[in-house]
Amino acid sequence: MNIINFTPVSAFAGGSLIGFAAFLFFAFNGRIAGISSIASGVINKNENQFDNILFLLGLIIGPIIYSFLGNEIVSVLTNSIPLLIIGGLLVGVGTKIGNGCTSGHGVCGISRFSLRSIIATITFIITGMITVLIFGI
Amino acid sequence: MTKLSSLIAGIIFGIGLTISGMVNPQKVLGFLNIFDDWDPSLMFVMIGAILIFSPLHFIFKKKSRPIFAEKFIVTTNKNIDKNLIIGATLFGAGWGLAGLCPGPAISSLSFLNTSVYIFVLFMFLGFYLVNFIQSWK
Numbered sequence: 001m002n003i004i005n006f007t008p009v010s011a012f013a014g015g016s017l018i019g020f021a022a023f024l025f026f027a028f029n030g031r032i033a034g035i036s037s038i039a040s041g042v043i044n045k046n047e048n049q050f051d052n053i054l055f056l057l058g059l060i061i062g063p064i065i066y067s068f069l070g071n072e073i074v075s076v077l078t079n080s081i082p083l084l085i086i087g088g089l090l091v092g093v094g095t096k097i098g099n100g101c102t103s104g105h106g107v108c109g110i111s112r113f114s115l116r117s118i119i120a121t122i123t124f125i126i127t128g129m130i131t132v133l134i135f136g137i
Numbered sequence: 138m139t140k141l142s143s144l145i146a147g148i149i150f151g152i153g154l155t156i157s158g159m160v161n162p163q164k165v166l167g168f169l170n171i172f173d174d175w176d177p178s179l180m181f182v183m184i185g186a187i188l189i190f191s192p193l194h195f196i197f198k199k200k201s202r203p204i205f206a207e208k209f210i211v212t213t214n215k216n217i218d219k220n221l222i223i224g225a226t227l228f229g230a231g232w233g234l235a236g237l238c239p240g241p242a243i244s245s246l247s248f249l250n251t252s253v254y255i256f257v258l259f260m261f262l263g264f265y266l267v268n269f270i271q272s273w274k
Contacts (some may be wrong), residue, residue: 011178014157021150027143030203035240039266055147062151088256090231092263098224101146111191130240132169
């Protein structure tokens with residue numbers, strides 16, 4: 001194992017902002033900022049449907065503001081259609097069945113010392129690592 | 138008012154994802170690539186977010202209600218069941234294939250990149266499929 005491309009300062013700073021945003025959502029809306037739950041709460045009727053839409057809109061506006069302030073954003077995504085389709089489906093189905101993703105289980109759940117979330121997080125990180133080991137980057 | 142706080146929390150969350158580099162699937166895959174060239178940044182994103190969210194949320198939780206909403210909505214589910222493990226496993230596999238989880242996927246819609254649209258479309262299809270099957274039972 002070699003350590004490469006490690007950016008601890010920006011990772012920690014960005015992570016702190018994510019934690020702060022999750023706190024705002026908890027303090028003002030009384031809700032957990034789990035993005036998979038917020039996103040899937042957009043497609044079925046519920047009392048928070050419009051809040052969910054606005055949160056997702058905010059997620060899209062965030063990077064726009066960041067680049068408007070003169071920062072460059074690097075993002076390299078595969079253009080393999082099968083990988084995108086299978087990846088998207090697995091992420092959608094998996095987070096819905098498991099009730100959470102990196103934010104809901106990984107950040108908020110672990111912060112609340114939820115054993116459920118700790119086990120989910122360990123599981124998806126290990127499966128992700130095995131997937132990358134098999135299929136490569 | 139919960140609409141305003143949803144939008145603002147979403148924007149800050151989106152900026153955090155961008156600063157942390159998590160909108161770049163290559164960085165996520167770099168973290169999952171632990172058996173080869175490893176980029177530990179994602180771990181620092183989670184640590185930063187947890188260090189902020191965890192104490193603030195424990196302090197605020199003592200209040201009788203959130204600032205705008207009527208009550209706190211936090212799951213009381215403590216079951217480590219097969220849905221949790223199956224869901225987290227499927228999610229981890231999808232995450233390792235494309236390097237996107239729900240938050241960064243939504244934020245990346247701002248990059249106007251066709252690959253992201255395909256991923257997000259199928260992620261929502263995944264939510265829908267699980268909803269459909271669960272309502273059928």
